[in-house]
Amino acid sequence: MILESKSFQLFPEQASNFASQVDGLYGYMVVISAFFSVLVAFLIIFFAVKYRKKPGVNIPPHTDDHSIGAVLLEIAWSVIPLGLSLVMFAWGASIMFEESRPPKDALNVYVTGKQWMWKVQHLEGAREIDELHVPVNRNIRLTLTSEDVIHDFFVPAFRTKMDVLPGRYTTEWFRPTKIGQYHLFCAEYCGTKHSGMTGTIYVMSVEDYNKWLAQGNGEGSMAEDGESLFRQLGCGNCHRPEGHGRAPDLHGVYGMNVDLSDGTHVRADESYIRESVLYPQAQIVAGYDRIMPTFKGLISDDGMLKLIEYIKSMGNPNGVVSERPLTREPSDIQKTGPMALPESEYKAPAGGPRPSAATGKQQ
Amino acid sequence: MITAPPQVAEPKNYLNAETGLKSWLLTKDHKRIAILYLIVVSLFFALGGIFAGLIRMELATPAGDLFDSNTYNKVFTMHGIIMVFFFLIPSIPAVLGNFFLPMMIGAKDLAFPRINLLSWYIYLLGGAFTLYVLLAGGVDTGWTFYTPFSSSYSNGYVVAAGLGIFINGFSSILTGLNFIVTTHRMRAPGMTWFRLPLFVWSMYATSAIMVLGTPVIAVTLFLLVLERGLHIGFFDPAYGGDPVLFQHLFWFYSHPAVYIMILPSMGVVSEVISTFSSKKPFGYTFIAFSSLAIAVFGFLVWGHHLFVSGQSIYAGLVFSVLSYIVAIPSAIKVFNWTATMYKGQVRMETPMLYAIGFIGLFTIGGLTGVVLASLGMDVHLTDTYFVIAHFHYVMVGGALLGYLSGLHFWWPKMTGRMYSDVWSKVSAVLVFAGFNLTFGPQFLLGYMGMPRRYHVYPPEFQVLNVLSSAGASILGIGLILPAMYLTWSLKYGAKASANPWGATGLEWQTSSPPIAENFEVTPVVTHEAYDYSTVQEVVHIG
Amino acid sequence: MASQTVPHHHADETLQHHFANPEQQKDASTIGMWVFLLTEIMFFGGLFLAYFAYRQAYPVAFASASNKTNLWIGATNTTVLICSSLTMALAVHAASMGKKKLLMLFLTATLILGGVFLSVKGYEYHDKWVHHEVPGYHFDCEGCQDAGHTPLFFSLYFGMTGLHAMHMLIGFVILIVLLVQAKKGKYNEKWYTPVEMFGLYWHFVDIIWIFLFPLLYLIDRSGRGLS
């Protein structure tokens, strides 16, 4: 453990916006549970003593359980618990919905789980392993994915967790409220060193955080890395701006609804972008031909995240995101209007699309 | 084997009707098959218990000093597989249900005696696969077999373990099928549905779950085995599969399976509370229908295991609210049991002690389940020790205590012998105390965030883990005791009377132990169940 | 499955000792068989769920891969299976009339038709193998769109039809047993429960195919989702 060992404790620290909400709900439930447990225990012991069999008496009494009173009793002890538990349901659901909707201003951090470590990439380019540095009182949105099996990003002090799935992106967000160091656990069993897949969350003051960001991170930002990957893979040959290419323009596509050739539409989120790169023929944008080769096996999970971050940044009028103080919002959904998808009349140049090494059977 | 040597004056009963090993291994008598099940189920329970002990020993310290992590993972996996599939699911249905369901409805046997025997052999075959896994080197997937870990990454014997459970499933299906047909068509004249003992109602509901749910886990494990061998892509994202789909299929069975474990215990407790209060169960109809309600609604809530799995939150919303609704029938039962004691004539015999322990622990288990069913709460608590504690309160505090209660209740009938009163009460108290000390602290650990299946853990969790391990040793002693005094009673126990507890069921109206075809004359039922005015003075020893 | 046929009492050879009368025994077998079929529905249900889930996820791959199946062979085979269902129904009818010769004739016909179905299925499998449409090392779905996801379709194709064929094979073995028993004159108009129960099983297997046929061969035939 990296944390200095704490002595015995009975309750986890409250270090995020969710902690007090969850604890409040927990308190309500504990009170109700304790009330019913004690009630049942008391009645059983009381009856066991009061109505214990006395020698000599052998004629059992008969209580009428079809009387109005008995039926009312049955109804009462069905309806009252139902009412109390529906409060739990509604309360719990409202917390979960809040946990599911990251605020628009949240700072994006990408996390990749891998047997048995956490790899973290910050937009500005900083990377860390089994550690996550975040500024206090700032909404943090994690985009999670796994390179192998299912993991789970669990921070008890924040009262939140989310499964980390291979081949898909999941989201988790929180706002740390207290400076300090907190446990990060993998909560979904992931193999031999599952219990070693732990880490530390460092919640820092904004100044410390900016200092930490600045030190020793000469690499480019994720979006810059993504841009060079975009060039290396030749994506720009077809995905040209303003609909001049044989493939859709990617500017501003992130977060938009994309019309597909079969008449349906799909929201262009991280998972969609990933699917479109790996299985380009699964969903064809309306008005375009089925010409894109697959990039399966040519791009790593980390690379994919960079590519996604670049595509997200493409709609941003400021261009590529680079190191920037925390005052600006990370690229997110841009209000640039619906994506223009003109009919493709542009014929492919002789070079054609970059042929895929993996499969040679595109039409 | 518990064949008592035939003595000169010993009246004929199912134990001495035929002798020799062959007469046991080829028997079609439901009572003998129940005894066969009892023996093997007990062995598996002992094995699973040893693994539990090993887990608690390892967790007494934060570091991994007893095993390496690979071994630890195999230990908890084997503990889970053995306890769930080879102890909890068959325990009450295949032992107590097999023995008493036909007797309680006044039948000579189950509808399909040969299928009943076949189900025991299938169970053995499934068990053999599991033992093979154990001896060959174990499996480390956890009993939940989540993909893609189990299909592509685990180094253990996943295929053999999967096949073992797959095969064992058919044993469960056949038992359920047999019970359903028997309940429908083998009832004695006059035994109408609302004269059935509550244990029969609960076994019927259990059987319905077995029949409807088990095939789904069978096909799921079948697909998992194919996936593992051939990488056909059903559940592995690397080939386009969806691991969450596996979880849906897995929990479609495995959540209702929880009710396969707990419903029979509820049936036992209904019998025991009524008998030892000498009073008809309060709200007979409500208890009976709540069993069926649990069987039906139990199939609608599986997704509450998937709240943070990447399942749609809207699906989670529906699963959450349905989970609250399924909790209501359980609450109804608890209140009805309590009310049954009101103005009864309560006798604190050993089965009653276990039954009361059951109610207390099951109440806590159920209420913490209600805590977990809340979406926002579950996000924090799922996959932590809170869940471990919750389901052990239901599985051990509920299912196991119910099983022990039933075993003590019917032991005189099954064997014709009484066990030690003192020792059995000591054991009941030890089990109750040890259990709470073992799993109570785990609620706190879970809320603090200790994840399940952790081999090493941060030092601040140690105090509670030590408490838990200490409790486990008390629990262990409490569970070894019955094995000893029950075995002892076979030879030295006093001979039991036909109705040692003053109970009302048909099974108590024949000799202890019963004759081969249960009743001298097929009984004719003329009044409702639980009419204690017909019971004579209670005599333990006959 | 439900052939509980140990002769016991002298009065009625086919009545087992724990039943009160033949009606009770027959009812028990019928209910038992239906409950067994219930488990079979759920068993196949898991596969149907997997099919719908992946068809929803990868419509293009499924549409294009399902066009690789041979429609006419599928339809012919469906016809064969329906014929075998008819002969089985007639076999049960013959048994209920106590017509031994006719019973044997129809059982044999069922056996032959079942054999034809399996042979055709075997031919289809062979065809898939030759065209590299068996998921695995040689897999190559020539001309498929979204080829990366087509192995899922073929895995389901082989999983579902394979499990169905396995049920047919089991039925085959039971059919042979029934034929031998019928020849020995075990069945008469009072007692032919095994024939009747097997009939239920055989028709159930037919029903499964009635659903497999449209799902695997038909619903994407006209090119939904293809462009």
Add this chain to the structure above:
Amino acid sequence: MSEHAEHHIVPKRVYFLVFFALIVLTWVTTLVSTIDLGSLNIYVALSIAIFKASLVALFFMHVKYGTRLTKMIVMCGLYWLLLLLFIAMADLWTRGWMGVPGR
């Protein structure tokens, strides 16, 4: 023991009629599948399949002449099958609604 299955023998004519209907429907559904009806294809094919399966169950398997219990078992089978399919699919159908990956 109130509801014995009547020893009901179905006339052969019924079997042949059902058989005829099954064969005709098989070829109808086969031919319809080659016509592009857009999203209707799947509904037509499955409706015909359900109708065919009902014919087999009602007449070949004697459900029509069976006891109430038999009918109840069949309904249970359908109910639980639909439960499995629809509830699990409901997750897949609603996964994109939130617009946040993984929710």
